[in-house]
Amino acid sequence: MVLDEADSLMDESFAELLEEILAHAPLAAGAPGPAGPDEERTQVVVVGATFPAGLSETLAKFTDVGQFVTLSTQSLHRLPPHVQQKFVRLKGRDKLPELLQLLKERPSSGGAVLIFCNSASTVNWLGYILDDHKIKHLRLQGQMSAAARAGIFASFQKGDVSVLVCTDLASRGLDTSSVQLVVNYDFPDTLQDYLHRAGRVGRVGSKAPGAVVSFVTHRWDVDLVRKIETAARKRTGLPGMDSVNKPSPKGG
Structure with missing residues (x-):
């Protein structure tokens, strides 16, 4: 599952829908999926140029955010210097x-x-x-x-x-x-x-x-x-x- 433009998904107009979708996906380690406890878990990829703090809190309701691998550029939240x-x-x-x-x-x-x-x-x-x-x-x-x-x-x-x-x-x-x-x-x-x-x-x-x-x-x-x-x-x-x-x- 790819959550693209993550900050927009945290906007109040989307947040409730996002939580509803996450609740139906077998994300959490150990949580039984639709096909039973042995079903493979859903991999979650969160992408965005800006990242709000509230995103981790939302994901934490459904999965262990501590297991996420974070890849970030040094230019995150910075204006491109050449522009x-x-x-x-x-x-x-x-x-x-x-x-x-x-x-x-x-x-x-x-x-x-x-x-x-x-x-x-x-x-x-x-x-x-x-x-x-x-x-x-x-x-x-x-x-x-x-x-x-x-x-x-x-x-x-x-x-x-x-x-x-x-x-x-x-x-x-x-x-x-x-x-x-x-x-x-x-x-x-x-x-x-x-x-x-x-x-x-x-x-x-x-x-x-x-x-x-x-x-x-x-x-x-x-x-x-x-x-x-x-x-x-x-x-x-x-x-x-x-x-x-x-x-x-x-x-x-």
């Missing part, structure tokens, strides 16, 4: 002109672009604006069917269209080695989300290290930016990554 991180402080009304300028100034050989928004409605709205400006793009958000999303991303990967406007749905588990620019049109809610978005560039197989450009408009974003800048400067891991991925409280 440029740029923060642009601006008012909300200036985000669209800034994005359009970025896209129009981008060289044709500049690789693919991911533009992240925090909601499906923003993805759709921004798509209409890009249509008006004759900027060819694709949209990817959670209100689409799974089949539609798979087809859209396959088209993006093939290079049919080099601009993808998306929600955090595209920040995890997708191979994006052709992407050279990530734009956070909406600043992410959490450091975990930022790390996953930033991980879409500079991947193995990429022709260039790439860059992340983030639009910072709200005062509650500034605290996250400071933490990101400090971690990048000191080459340390982002703080608070052991907690379950929950959005920070926002002001009015």
